[in-house]
Amino acid sequence: MNILPVIYQDQRTVFKIADIAMLFPQEDSRYLSDRMRYFVKTDRLLNPRKGIYAKPNYNPLELGNILYTPSYISLEYVLQISGVIFQYDTRITSVSYLSRELTIDDRLFSYRRIKQDIIMEGAGIFRDSHHVNMAMPERAFLDILYLNKDFYFDNLELLDKHKIDKIIPAYKSISLQKRVHKLFYNAGYKQA
Numbered sequence: 001m002n003i004l005p006v007i008y009q010d011q012r013t014v015f016k017i018a019d020i021a022m023l024f025p026q027e028d029s030r031y032l033s034d035r036m037r038y039f040v041k042t043d044r045l046l047n048p049r050k051g052i053y054a055k056p057n058y059n060p061l062e063l064g065n066i067l068y069t070p071s072y073i074s075l076e077y078v079l080q081i082s083g084v085i086f087q088y089d090t091r092i093t094s095v096s097y098l099s100r101e102l103t104i105d106d107r108l109f110s111y112r113r114i115k116q117d118i119i120m121e122g123a124g125i126f127r128d129s130h131h132v133n134m135a136m137p138e139r140a141f142l143d144i145l146y147l148n149k150d151f152y153f154d155n156l157e158l159l160d161k162h163k164i165d166k167i168i169p170a171y172k173s174i175s176l177q178k179r180v181h182k183l184f185y186n187a188g189y190k191q192a
Contacts, residue, residue: 003020003024003027003032003035003039004039004044004045006023006024007020007023007045007053007055008055010023011130011131012062012131013054013055013057013058013059013062013130014048014052014053014054014055014058014059014062014063014066015052015053015054015066016051016052016053016066017029017032017033017036017051017053020032020036020053036053039053040053046058048063048104048105049067049102049104052066052067059130059132060092060105060107061073061092061130061132061134062130062131062132063104063109064092064094064109064132065094065131065132065133067102067104067109067111068094068096068097068098068100068111070096070097070119070120071094071095071096071097071111071119071133072094072095072119072125072133072134072135073092073093073094073132073133073134073135074093074094074095074134074135074139074140074143074144075093075094075095075110075112075135075140075143075144075147076089076091076093076144077089077091077092077093077094077140078093078134078135078136078137078139078140079137079140079141079144079153082137082140082158083155083158084137084140084141084153084154084155084156084158084159085152085153085154085155086154086155087154090107090108091108091109091110092107092108092109092110093110093111093112094109094110094111094112095111095112095114095118095119095135095143096111096112096113096114096119097113097114097116097119098111098113099111099112099113112143112147114143114146114147118146118170118171121170123139123166123167123170124136124138124139124142124163124166124167124170125139136163137158137159138159138160138163138164138167139167141153141159141164142164142167142168142171142176142180145176145179145180145183146171146173146176149175149179153183156183156184161184164180168180
């Protein structure tokens with residue numbers, strides 16, 4: 001069976017061995033593991049971390065999701081690309097069930113621990129066309145404010161207050177609600 005063409009035709013760029021096994025349910029897991037090691041050895045696939053395989057030009061955000069599951073891209077990364085904060089940060093920041101920092105292929109992946117029931121609440125998280133679970137800016141705003149009550153935001157006007165109001169119950173935190181209200185009140189935010 002031609003395993004490599006099937007992997008290369010898949011839209012995903014990063015795979016756990018379990019993902020590969022699902023592509024080839026009829027194949028023995030030991031055989032698949034041996035084939036993956038061979039593809040890494042012959043430079044056809046990368047092995048950024050034990051049990052994880054990637055195409056040569058893999059999407060680092062996909063890797064960020066797969067390193068620790070469940071997780072989603074959030075915090076400074078999302079707020080920076082959406083223009084809510086201006087400080088440049090090269091880290092790919094995520095929310096997960098643990099706190100860790102890893103460097104893989106010269107990229108820093110930073111995970112912040114948050115309660116499991118908050119992670120599992122899907123409000124404000126979407127899966128993009130590249131198979132990446134990512135927070136909407138409003139969710140990233142709430143995540144970072146939940147984890148760091150004194151965080152500074154540069155441009156709150158880009159956030160949709162109505163979306164925040166729909167997402168905030170997932171945190172079950174009155175103090176977070178008060179901080180959000182205070183931030184928007186002090187910023188003179190005008191609701192639509």
